[in-house]
Amino acid sequence: MTSNIEAPLRRAEREPERTVVPPVVVVENLSKTYASGFHALKNIDLEIRRGEIFALLGPNGAGKTTLISIICGLVNASEGRVLADGFDIVSDYREARSRIGLVPQELTNEAFETVWATVSFSRGLFGKPPDPEHIERVLKSLTLWDKRNNKLITLSGGMKRRVLIAKALSHEPKILFLDEPTAGVDVELRREMWEVVRRLRDSGVTIILTTHYIEEAEEMADRIGVINHGEIILVEEKRELMRKLGSKQLTLHLRHPLETVPERLAGYRLELAAGGKELIYHYDANLVGDHDEGGDEASGIAALLSDLDAAGIRFKDLHTKQSSLEEIFVSLVRERR
């Protein structure tokens, strides 16, 4: 016989309690009004999960730098509070700040110092005792070890950027902010930086980056936050965002150009392009899963193709395209203008 007391115990045994990991950064009701009276941030609420790569996207002047600067203790908030790894950035400033590394956008290195001296000095600024082994690990992980005795002035742009990251990691922060990490760098260097950032995330550091390159967020981020006019308008898993807001399009390259879309096809979302040589069909990306065998039925493609055939419209070629994060972002920001 099973007693009433045993039942819940059994359940507890079967389902070990899941440990809820608290967010590594908590931003609550944060606002900033600059002395000029400009309201740069409006009631921001945001939580950053431990170990994620979070990309903060927004047009110029949206408030990205203001938000990061407040979390890093460089600018004072007008209202609200921020916890970094559980420490209030105002009342527990030292503890909070020691958890955070900031890689600024500008290269402000001391040109005639060596890599080793620059990075070691940064650690000292946080009141941490010297730890040559840690500095060695950081330099090796960023492939700067061979350059440790070089003066910064002799390094390439990519190496200088890596020195900035090494400086930000010198005091062993858990949270790393990267402000536009690949602004103005070439494609090869951008890929190299992405690799570096991924390795850092894999080593347990939470990464928050701002970027103007949507491709960068698409490539790197686990979650995306969009900020516009000082307000967070959306926070979402990247995959979910692309699935929810993405649309698909099918382009048919016609054998004979059309002047107008025939009346009998009026029920489809069609448009003509390339002087009538292309017929573009828009459909909902949600209707078609990656491995959805009935996808062309759900999307209406099968019916469209048969109606095109009946209308005597022939095509040479066709291709499909999913809307990019960039298109999603532009339409989101435009909607809120």
Ligand SMILES: Nc1ncnc2c1ncn2[C@@H]1O[C@H](COP(=O)(O)OP(=O)(O)OP(=O)(O)O)[C@@H](O)[C@H]1O
């Ligand atoms: N010290 C300041 N005094 C007054 N206004 C400021 C100050 N700093 C920034 N602002 C204004 O606050 C707004 C947000 O600026 P912020 O630098 O945070 O934007 P951002 O999203 O980082 O832009 P960008 O992508 O161009 O770097 C802008 O309109 C800016 O002009």
